[in-house]
Amino acid sequence: MSHYIIGLTGGVASGKSEVQRRFEALGVAVADADAAARAAVEPGSEGLADVVAAFGAGVLDASGALDRAAMRRRVFADDAARRALEAIVHPRVRATLHAQCAAAAGPYAIAAIPLLAEGGGREAYPWLARILVVDVPEQVQMARLRQRDGIDQPLAERMLAAQATRAQRLAIADDVIVNNGTLDALDAHVAALDALYRRLAAG
Known part of the structure; x- marks a missing residue:
């Protein structure tokens, strides 16, 4: 049972996944909000039924699953739609992460x-x-995002604008990894934080 829980976050294309993989390689259990969000709206779930009730059956693909690409375009273009979707998904994600x-x-x-x-x-x-x-x-984030997703500058800018600002993320941080170097540089950062978290959890 792990009662000491670290929240790992960062903007899109910041390198969160690389950091996550390094903690997992050290034997740390990671509960992933993206996986929990997918599970929250999988076919047959209460979450998907709530999404359909809010947005209509047009958000489903031919197989009856959520059409994620269409949903993403819709919520990035409409703040009210994004908030409505988050109100359905976020509480389920929080409960799943805490339990895991x-x-x-x-x-x-x-x-x-x-x-x-x-x-x-x-x-x-x-x-x-x-x-x-x-x-x-x-x-750096913008360049990585465009390269990763193969998208144009205007869409990348909208995706960044839809997220918290860098300052807002840093305001809630206890610990920060500045990931503007090589992937190898992440190893030392993660190892140091792993040692810190083990000490704090034991204390």
Whole structure:
């Protein structure tokens, strides 16, 4: 049972996944908000039924699953739609993450939450002992996002604008990894934080 839980967050294309993989390689259990969000609206779920009730059957693909690409376009273009979707998905995600972390073996566990700042921060997740932010300069983030997703500048700008600002994320951070170097440089950062978190969890 892990009662010491770290929240891991960062903007899109900041390198959260690389940091997450390194903690997992050290034997740390990670509960992933993206996986929990997918499970929350899988076919047959109450979450998907609530999404259809809110947005109509047009959000489903031919197989009856949520058409994620269409939904993403819709919520990035409409703040009210984004808030409505988040009101359905976020509470289910929070409950799943807390349960998975609490059940994990090891001295501490990590909840990987990309939208932690947007989703209410510490007030929404009072069970987080610390928050680790993966930080990256915005011009680096923009370049990585365009390369990763093969998208144009206007869409990349809208995706960044829909998220919390860099300052808002840093404001909730206890720990920060500045990920503007090589992937190898992440190893030392993660190892140092792993040692810190093990000490804090034991204390």
